[in-house]
Amino acid sequence: MAERDVLAGAGGVLLGAARTDHAGRRAVLLVRGEADTTEFTDLATTMGITIVDVVKQRGREDPRTYLGRGRLDEAADLLRTAPDGHAWKGTDLVLLHTNATPRQLVATSTVLGVEVWDRVRLLLALFTAHAASVEARTQVRIARLRSDRTVLRELISQETTGERAGYGGAGATGATEVLVTLGREIEGLRRRLLRHARAQSERRRQRTRSGARTVGLAGYTNAGKSSLFRALSGKSVLVEDRLFSTLETTVGRMEASPRVLLADTIGFIDALPSETLEAFRATLAEALECDLLLLMADASDSNEELIRRLSTSVREVQDRLEDDDVDVMLVLTKVDLIDDEQRRRVEELVEEIGLFNPSFVSSHTGEGMIALRDAILTRLHGPARVLRIGHPEDNGRPIAALEDALRQAGLVLERRQVTEGVELLLWCDGAALERLMAHAPNRLTVVGEGVDAFRT
Numbered sequence: 001m002a003e004r005d006v007l008a009g010a011g012g013v014l015l016g017a018a019r020t021d022h023a024g025r026r027a028v029l030l031v032r033g034e035a036d037t038t039e040f041t042d043l044a045t046t047m048g049i050t051i052v053d054v055v056k057q058r059g060r061e062d063p064r065t066y067l068g069r070g071r072l073d074e075a076a077d078l079l080r081t082a083p084d085g086h087a088w089k090g091t092d093l094v095l096l097h098t099n100a101t102p103r104q105l106v107a108t109s110t111v112l113g114v115e116v117w118d119r120v121r122l123l124l125a126l127f128t129a130h131a132a133s134v135e136a137r138t139q140v141r142i143a144r145l146r147s148d149r150t151v152l153r154e155l156i157s158q159e160t161t162g163e164r165a166g167y168g169g170a171g172a173t174g175a176t177e178v179l180v181t182l183g184r185e186i187e188g189l190r191r192r193l194l195r196h197a198r199a200q201s202e203r204r205r206q207r208t209r210s211g212a213r214t215v216g217l218a219g220y221t222n223a224g225k226s227s228l229f230r231a232l233s234g235k236s237v238l239v240e241d242r243l244f245s246t247l248e249t250t251v252g253r254m255e256a257s258p259r260v261l262l263a264d265t266i267g268f269i270d271a272l273p274s275e276t277l278e279a280f281r282a283t284l285a286e287a288l289e290c291d292l293l294l295l296m297a298d299a300s301d302s303n304e305e306l307i308r309r310l311s312t313s314v315r316e317v318q319d320r321l322e323d324d325d326v327d328v329m330l331v332l333t334k335v336d337l338i339d340d341e342q343r344r345r346v347e348e349l350v351e352e353i354g355l356f357n358p359s360f361v362s363s364h365t366g367e368g369m370i371a372l373r374d375a376i377l378t379r380l381h382g383p384a385r386v387l388r389i390g391h392p393e394d395n396g397r398p399i400a401a402l403e404d405a406l407r408q409a410g411l412v413l414e415r416r417q418v419t420e421g422v423e424l425l426l427w428c429d430g431a432a433l434e435r436l437m438a439h440a441p442n443r444l445t446v447v448g449e450g451v452d453a454f455r456t
């Protein structure tokens with residue numbers, strides 16, 4: 001279906017608007033109640049939209065008009081009559097600080113006469129603007145069409161019940177046709193996405209069969225997932241200080257161990273309706289179906305934000321937490337931005353919500369990264385061994401061949417020279433190690449277990 005503006009000229013609920021770049025737009029934000037508007041404003045700012053004014057009205061949402069009818073009419077007047085130099089002059093977008101019902105969306109846009117977005121429409125517009133890959137674009141389009149469909153149904157029902165005069169000249173029959181086309185397009189896109197998901201899930205199976213282990217990165221949007229992915233894999237992915245830079249899953253190998261795969265994915269956000277979230281299930285599964293899940297949060301967030309965002313993330317990965325086959329580690333990022341006292345407070349906070357032993361890391365300064373790498377490998381492969389090659393009575397027999405054999409059999413992370421020969425910090429399957437030891441009697445000795453045994 002061609003992108004179209006179903007309600008152009010009749011109040012402006014823009015459905016499937018072709019416009020993807022909203023940078024430079026000026027908007028008025030309507031807020032009912034006492035909610036904190038920071039995150040909403042951040043979402044708008046991320047898209048380059050300037051909020052020129054905020055209208056706040058106390059009390060509960062009006063189920064039909066969101067603000068009370070009187071306040072809404074005042075806003076409509078001001079939108080039409082704002083003189084030059086007034087903040088509202090040139091505003092063609094009104095934002096509602098809520099996940100609005102279709103009824104509220106239709107009514108407010110009819111009264112205001114400009115484009116109206118609620119939180120979900122703002123998110124969908126943001127996703128549309130950021131979607132770079134085919135997969136991301138397909139997901140986003142499905143989510144948008146689904147959301148458009150609910151608004152359209154509301155319009156049709158209002159017309160049928162006579163609540164609203166015929167629209168766009170096309171009348172209810174025209175709208176019903178659009179509805180059918182919408183349904184068909186959603187179905188087609190869904191099938192395409194399903195094929196993609198099947199291919200992905202086949203790839204996952206192959207990986208597992210080849211002995212690769214996967215580490216999924218999950219957390220609130222902007223937590224620093226892609227930055228950590230980049231630091232651990234060396235693979236370049238988009239990192240930006242904006243919400244929802246990443247909309248699909250990227251898999252890359254861990255630099256320290258090519259048999260460990262990392263999966264960076266889309267971030268979470270509060271209160272995304274399930275029909276919108278549904279479109280992203282497949283890409284999330286690609287990252288969340290893993291052997292080890294890194295549950296990530298930004299340690300430099302304020303206490304309330306940290307708890308809120310971490311709780312949302314915990315909710316989203318709940319079934320992973322309950323799955324015995326999935327190991328979960330808590331990783332707190334951007335530790336370079338906080339001091340020791342804040343760090344202790346963050347530790348207490350996460351304990352209060354039932355999480356323990358966070359790893360603190362900074363992808364920028366590298367702080368905590370070696371420890372995190374070691375912890376990941378230990379969780380996946382068990383404790384490392386410190387293995388000595390060489391013996392005082394070896395009389396300088398070359399050790400290179402043995403060292404090569406060990407490197408083939410397992411993962412050598414670090415190496416150091418000692419008087420008897422060399423010592424390796426090694427992750428290796430027990431049976432493989434025993435075979436090698438039997439081959440070279442007296443030349444290999446396990447002198448310690450665990451990463452710390454090597455470091456001290």
Ligand SMILES: Nc1nc2c(ncn2[C@@H]2O[C@H](COP(=O)(O)OP(=O)(O)OP(=O)(O)O)[C@@H](O)[C@H]2O)c(=O)[nH]1
Nearest residue numbers: 221222223224225226227240241244245246267363
């Ligand atoms: N100071 C500091 N900033 C960081 C660190 N890690 C990430 N950032 C910044 O935080 C912002 C978000 O980082 P990303 O890695 O894109 O976060 P993300 O979780 O992938 O975000 P989305 O994909 O948008 O959900 C960027 O501006 C990064 O430069 C860190 O360790 N220290």
Ligand SMILES: [Mg+2]
Nearest residue numbers: 225226245246
């Ligand atoms: Mg990202």
